[in-house]
Amino acid sequence: MTVLEERSTKKAAGSPKAPGKGSGWIHDLGLGIRFAVGGGREGWIRTLLTAVGVGLGVALLLIASSVPNLLDNRSDRTAGRAPNFTNHDAPPAPGDNTLVYDNASSEYRGDSVGGWLLRPDGAHPPIPPGVDRIPRPGEMVVSPALKDLLESPEGQLLRERLKFQIIGTIADEGLSDPHDLYMYAGSDTITQKGGGRTAQFGGNRLPEEPMDPVLVILIILICVVLLIPVAIFIATAVRFGGERRDRRLAALRLIGADIRMTRRAAAGESLFGAGVGLLYGALFFLVGRQFVGMVQFWRISAFPSDLAPVPGLAVLILLAVPACAVLVTLFALRSVAIEPLGVVRQGRSRKRRLMWRLPIPAIGVGLLLFSDIAGGNRGPLDVAVVAAGIILILLGMVTLLPWLVESVVAHVRGGPVPWQLAFRRLQLNSTAGTRAVSGITVAVAGGIALQMYFVGINDDFNTTTGQDPKRAQMGVMTESAKGALAERMIKDFRATEGVTGVIGTIDSYVLGAGALDEWGDPEGAPVTYGTCATLRELAHLPGCEDGDVFISHTEGNKDAGWVTKVARPGKQVDLNEWYRDEGSEKLEPQLWTIPKDARTVTPRKDPAGQERHGIFVTPGALDPAKLPSASTTAQIQTDESDPDAQEHVRNTAYLMDPSLRIWTYQMTQRDKQYDSIRTSLFVGATATMILIAASMLVSQIEQLRERRKLLSVLVAFGTRRSTLAWSILWQTAIPVALGTALAVMGGLGLGRVMLHLIDKEITDWLIFLPLAGVGAAMIAIVTLLSLPVLWRLMRPDGLRTE
Template structure:
């Protein structure tokens, strides 16, 4: 039977070859996406392993007093919005541990840099960047210590006395603490569990349209296949033999598709490496597969195809005459709405009850999103049936009545052809609504706002005595492009903002807000922008008055020095001067730079959502076209008989179009509405924000996808005239 099955599969004519090619193509896409997701998870692990050494200070030093120690200090610097990891080390003995990626510890006055930072140093004037790093470059940091090809890292050698004065720690070994395992004190890295959860959702969102595509491909000419298998049953073939033939057909297609899927993955792997899923792109070698991954996909996909083929042919196994005895399937029941309602109820429950931990929040919200998505898929046939019945009750034309009755009789088939669009539209609506609202409330300020053009150096009590006015570099005010240098003093009133400044100074600056009428001293944030970055525009923001005499302001410790600039070159020159003048504590930065990490992360999630949409829509469109074409092939005899009885071809085309367009528009409306509802509930629960309307790009993307889908439906309608001629009614 296996030989017969292979002959039927490989030599069954154009129809069999087309079906084999389509199924193999669908499987190849699914396998390629699955492998890309598995490789992405492995890449996150690999990247975190190389982040680990930067978290050395998060682990206590060895209690052995005889061990040579390493003075260790790591801080974050910035250049034009990009983060620079600055590691300063010093040795207390010849056997002090050496960080990975460098052959030895740099001596005082030496430093090693990552290749990306070396290129940046060569392309940037020294006054804007290079002068911050004492000494000379003696080498580059190897790949073993670089999380990403774009990582900006520098390892600077200093004397133990300098490092002790700067507040460095003593460590006995270079640790490899993964950020996923670090509970506190980690410098950089990501939580693997959270990223894997996000990638898993992305994988599911990408794989579902592919699974629909595969299912649609296996149903291509399903009626003709079932008739062929039923004829074999009438000739004496046993159900087991039919199962073997079907399994061989599915296994051949799945095996070919699986092999091609590995080729698809290898072809797209270099392109995947440049996508910054974690904030930085991967090395291509990081996107690797384990032996378990390869075996899981290579064995699991063909095995799944065999099971799917057995389920698809269960009617033929029951009775060889069952194919010709068609009955109306049982209508879907209202219980299908239960997961959808439960998912909405779960997200609603957490409004005002936000889980206290990150993992708890991820579990609560993502499980709610998945429940809603599964609920949409389950409720789709029921919603299609209800809408079809309403359409039939109000039908004014024969085409509308026929299409509505067919959808009402078999809503699962009508919904199945457009179900691939649900994931793309739901995921895009959730991501766009959430990210648009977040960035509008807490995202990175515009590059021309005072929050982005003002640089502040904050002097914390733990960094030592605050500086005096004489210690502030006088050359700051002479840098071309610097508009003002302002000192913010500490506010002695514990009930006001942390800083104070004279109203005369605020009036002179005209960019940091203003005082209330009659006030002489204002209570301000530590850097004049801070928490008010999104309210403060020129002089429209009014600060609170401070109960402090003018004569007492200069007696208060300096809290921060704030430099307002007109361009990025002046900004970086001022930063370099402040770094050199005050090397302790946090390095100076703008509010925009401190906010950029979260805004950048959400922008990356938006990119993932766009990837889901752009990948899902073409696949869903292919499924839609195949479903319509397959339906025409399976129904060409009934349509031919209708044409012989006088029904116009134009009417039949309207029937086919309505059968597809009605569930398509219904799916789009419900998926978009539920996506925005889920986003609104998440924002209220997690951040307390109401949902804001997305920008025009979202509507253009959705409209373009729907118009493309309608175009695909229209492109299949000319087939109707060719497959429903009189010869179809005569020969069938």
């Protein structure tokens, strides 16, 4: 009896008898777990690779399952820190527990700086969340991020704007995220007329508007595209070390185990790796979320406490990952004949069939074409049908990829040595090479479909404003300025650094004596006060001198009737009448006669894209002090070569009145829901691409370890290391190139079907080029990172064995 036969006999004699049918699964799974635990150094390395791979995927799934809580927490904190203005029409009476507030938000170098001016009415005003007390006049409390910015050299211009003494910082419960720029400042000059009065903070969450069906489809597409690569990565990770596992199972067959027992033992081994991966994933998640506040993707951040998985989704992940490990292992072993003397897969395998793979994406296309979610049906069933259709199309590409790689490499012969080594390896076993590439295929295909969808719906969610940023880049307005303050506003803006011109107007309203509308109320007309230079920007003037008055209107315009009734040369108008409505200050009539030589002019669009009708008055014709409660608008031209010109304008406005409304002119405006979804896509795509790169690297290292002895043999026979390195590159590049080609075709097809759902046409067939370049970049990165491992394995002493 040989030593091998003696050992096999002892193992068979010492092994437990076949368990009953009910306990067979438990016994065999436990045997596989014993193999994973007691497999020595090689076994633990294999388990570690599997656990790390599964752990990375689980961590990303836990992050994804935390998104609903993250968004809700941010919304709750954002709504809870603002004064309650839902009762703005009937504010509370001044009392010991009320305060007056006014908006003090601004912008600094592209970042929003939020905040409020506060003035208590009594000794016990409401306190904002995260703040100990209301700041006194000249004081402010700020967020930690705003304090850091103000104390840094980059915040010099902002310090000139926020000239308050910092007395403390806002706690986390009063901030939307760790990078939030927010403040509360005390003031003794604000009034309820400019802002409002409240007795509490919070309660401002308004009912959300129903989401557009186009955006619902987009969200489904994003979720599926981002999460399927994660699932593929986990399924790939549980199969690390598959060739060595199959050889161990062959040894198990040698001592008397049947086929079903060996498969269940293999499932137990994968189950252990997945279980350890769950622990690793939870560890990665718990450790990683402690640092989440330190990073910011696309200006989005979160507190560690925000990353809390939804309990139901967390339980689903806990159950689905081990189940996935068992099912994937059993499915993989269906094509492997494990016999006592070896694994048949090492011989010539059966050619992959195409016929069962094609119906998968075809069914997905059929589900999408027959769905009616774009027609307004957005119930759970409709969402599930669209999601199932997208999943089937993407999974169809995953099933087609192995057949495509096998078919292409099967007949390749000749070429340089690295090329031959790479193709021969793929001809012998292309499964390992295509397994990791599946994630790239799905990600690239989904990315192409998403980009096509975004381009297709872009015009629907980006509206043309009609504004002209070439004539003015910024606008400033106040609704509570007196005439004197309005003049000072225009003067100060013209003297501001970086300002090249100001179109400044004082705007009011007058009523005509005896002119009544269809309801019997007095007719009115707007009054625009400005210099000749300003009025030329607002109307086509035949000539202008100080003291001139013009009547601006367009025949056929809805405002033309008001203007022709009220604004007549030689007719009197009341400058105060407009402000003597119920509840307002009672003002005596202040009559002013429109000059008889007032000329009629045609308005032109201002930089905001609006035509102004009414009475145009130059300074010499009317004293602005007679306009008791005029509003002021300044359309400001800045020096575009000065990057801080707009910040200087904001500083001037803030020091004049923090509640001044400031905006920038832009030709297009993007829908907020659409913009939020687009930002979320960029964040999710970044995390998914990082995971795919990690998947390829771990898979590459695992394949190199599997071929350690082969690499050592080639080196021992004099093969150059550079030759082997190039062969590894080609082994990675060929499946990626084929996967990318498949992804381009599949992505274009999926994008076309998705656009068909909303009756849109493809506008750019070359949108796949940037994403195809991502695949090439990943090849280079993974190859470079795997070279140190390759160099360490390519040593002749790797032939040593026990």
